[in-house]
Structures are given as structure tokens and as C-alpha cells.
Amino acid sequence: MKRLLILLLLASTAQAASEIRAFLPGVSTAYAMVREIDGDVWYVSGQVFEAWGTSGRTAANYDIAMVDKSGDMFVGTMDTNISAGTYYVTVSNQVGGAPADTDPVLWESYGEWSGTVWSLGTPGVTADKVWDEAVSAHKTETTFGGELGGLDPNLALVLADTGELQTDWTNGGRLDLLLDAVKAITDRLVLVTTTVASATDANDFVLTAGTDVNDIYEGCTITVLDATDGHYESRLIADWSDGARAVTVDEPLGFTPAAADSVWIWSFYFPRSVFQEFPLPRQTTLLNVDRRTTTTTISTKTLDPQGREL
Numbered sequence: 001m002k003r004l005l006i007l008l009l010l011a012s013t014a015q016a017a018s019e020i021r022a023f024l025p026g027v028s029t030a031y032a033m034v035r036e037i038d039g040d041v042w043y044v045s046g047q048v049f050e051a052w053g054t055s056g057r058t059a060a061n062y063d064i065a066m067v068d069k070s071g072d073m074f075v076g077t078m079d080t081n082i083s084a085g086t087y088y089v090t091v092s093n094q095v096g097g098a099p100a101d102t103d104p105v106l107w108e109s110y111g112e113w114s115g116t117v118w119s120l121g122t123p124g125v126t127a128d129k130v131w132d133e134a135v136s137a138h139k140t141e142t143t144f145g146g147e148l149g150g151l152d153p154n155l156a157l158v159l160a161d162t163g164e165l166q167t168d169w170t171n172g173g174r175l176d177l178l179l180d181a182v183k184a185i186t187d188r189l190v191l192v193t194t195t196v197a198s199a200t201d202a203n204d205f206v207l208t209a210g211t212d213v214n215d216i217y218e219g220c221t222i223t224v225l226d227a228t229d230g231h232y233e234s235r236l237i238a239d240w241s242d243g244a245r246a247v248t249v250d251e252p253l254g255f256t257p258a259a260a261d262s263v264w265i266w267s268f269y270f271p272r273s274v275f276q277e278f279p280l281p282r283q284t285t286l287l288n289v290d291r292r293t294t295t296t297t298i299s300t301k302t303l304d305p306q307g308r309e310l
Contacts, residue, residue: 019118020066020076022091022107029094030106031063032076034087047081059092059099066091084115191220192265197245199259202252207245207263214242217265222247225262226255237265 020032034042040049041062052062066076074091091107092099112119168175192210199205210217217240225232235249257263 018075019078020064020089020091020109022066022074023072024074024091024093024106025072027072027074027093027106028068030066030068030074030091031059031094031099031103032066032089032091033059033062033064034079034082034089036085036087042079042082044079047079059101059103063092063099078113078118080115082113082115084113086110086112089118189267190264191217191267192263194263194265196224196257196259196261196263199257202254202256204246204248205257207247210240210245210265212242212245215240216242217247221266222249223264223266224253224257227258227261228255 022030024030036049039052041052042048042064043050043054043057043061044064045061050057064076064079066074069075076091078089087110089109089111090105092103092105094100095103109120165175167173170176192207194207194209197206197208217237220237221234222237223232223234233253233255235251235253237247238250239248240246
């Protein structure tokens with residue numbers, strides 16, 4: 001049955017010795033090892049970091065002795081020959097008479113060694129280290145410092161563009177003037193929103209509202225919504241009588257408008273001089289030539305825009 005091990009590290013940021021502290025319940029002998037981030041381990045007598053097992057070396061060559069302080073507490077002292085840097089410190093349970101590669105690691109800590117002081121890798125310490133590396137040696141591409149440094153000129157461009165946009169948005173700026181021009185057009189898209197007052201037929205009907213200026217809407221598009229089935233149709237206004245608000249469309253609607261049918265007059269229009277010169281596509285002449293007899297027969301048909309014979 002595996003024994004539950006409660007592991008704790010107590011370390012201050014101003015210790016002169018016994019920097020390594022661990023609580024290992026049920027352990028009688030323990031030792032520590034110092035490892036670099038890339039995995040190399042501190043070779044104590046050689047005073048160098050090396051790959052584990054170099055020249056046949058084992059845990060017995062890498063161990064830092066720890067003293068049993070009773071109550072499951074063990075303490076050890078960092079080797080002052082280790083250069084300042086960021087390291088992992090592990091503590092193993094010595095199972096046999098000497099440290100062995102098979103001894104289980106029961107405790108691990110990541111921290112900062114100043115050469116005399118061991119500091120745990122607290123968020124503050126880690127953040128300071130990241131910042132130091134960002135502004136000093138770690139400026140190559142793919143590193144944090146490199147990415148951070150690469151942002152600087154791009155951020156300057158972003159800020160410049162943002163400043164330009166802020167200027168453009170001010171009253172009278174480029175974007176403001178552009179939007180004002182768009183709004184001036186869209187405000188005129190719908191000239192009149194009204195309803196049908198009465199109708200003579202599908203070609204002529206009277207509206208309940210509209211500007212009392214003769215022919216003012218001539219050439220504009222008019223849309224009528226048939227309240228009976230919800231469909232709508234659009235035509236060109238061929239004639240507008242002021243005062244009476246009477247509309248004549250260029251082509252009969254497919255239904256006779258009824259009172260209260262919704263109506264929109266749009267600002268899409270042709271100048272009156274152009275509108276009056278339009279050919280009449282609504283009454284197209286189709287020429288048929290029949291060669292099935294010895295005598296050629298020619299006939300004509302008048303079609304509406306949908307191809308229906310009139």
C-alpha cells in the first residue's frame with residue numbers, strides 16, 4: 001500500500017544556508033539535486049551542470065546531503081558554486097545505503113537562485129524574470145522578448161492609425177463627411193410613405209398623402225402593398241396630379257389597389273426629359289414569320305414586359 005506523502009517547502013527570500021527545506025513524512029534519509037530547465041543536473045564535485053549519466057555518473061554523484069531535523073523535516077544547503085539563475089530543486093527518498101538512480105523523487109520546487117539566496121518561483125518572481133528576459137537577452141524570434149519587441153513598431157502603426165481615425169471621426173473629418181453624404185442620400189430613398197385613398201383601376205389611383213406639386217413624382221418608383229395577400233408590386237409613376245394626389249403608373253398593377261393599401265414612393269427616378277423620350281417596352285411588337293406555306297405569312301403581336309399577349 002502506497003504511503004500518502006505530504007510535501008511542503010518552506011523557503012524565505014533571505015536565507016544564508018539551509019535554503020532547501022522539505023517535509024517528507026515517513027522518510028528516514030533524503031537528498032536533494034539541482035537541475036537546469038533543460039534537464040542537466042548539477043555534478044557536485046565537478047562543479048558543473050551535465051547530462052545525467054555523463055561518464056557513468058549516477059545519483060551518488062549529484063546528491064546534496066539533507067539533514068533530518070526530526071518531525072519529518074529535512075533541510076539542505078544550496079551549493080554556492082552554482083551560478084545565479086532559475087533552477088529546479090528535487091528531493092528524493094534514499095531507499096538504500098547510498099543515493100541511487102531508482103530513488104523516487106518526493107518533492108520538487110522551481111525557483112530563482114541569486115548565488116546566495118534561493119527564492120521560490122512565486123508569480124511575482126516569475127513575472128519579474130519574464131520581464132528581465134524580455135528586455136535583455138531573450139529577444140530572438142519565437143521568444144517572449146522577441147515577440148514583445150516585435151510588437152513595438154506594429155503598435156506604433158496601430159496607434160498612428162487610431163489617431164488618424166479619431167481625427168476622421170470628428171465633425172468635418174473625412175469619415176464624418178462621407179457618412180453625412182451617405183445619410184443625405186439614404187434620407188431621400190423613401191420620399192413618401194402613405195396609403196391608397198381610392199382607386200379607379202390598376203392603373204390610376206389616389207393617395208392619402210403627397211406633395212402638392214404637379215408632376216413632382218413623375219418618373220419615380222412607386223411600390224404598392226396588396227393588403228389582401230401581402231404581396232407588393234412596383235411601377236414607374238407616369239403622371240402625378242397635384243391637389244388630387246392622383247397617380248397614373250406606366251403599367252397596370254396586377255391588382256386594383258384598395259383603400260388603406262400601403263404605398264411607398266422612392267427617390268429612384270429618371271429626369272422628366274429622359275422619361276418622356278423612353279420607348280414603350282411595355283408594349284413590345286413581336287414579328288412572326290410563318291414559312292410553313294408556300295406563301296409567307298407575316299403577323300404581329302403586342303406583348304407586355306412579362307411576354308403576355310395584349
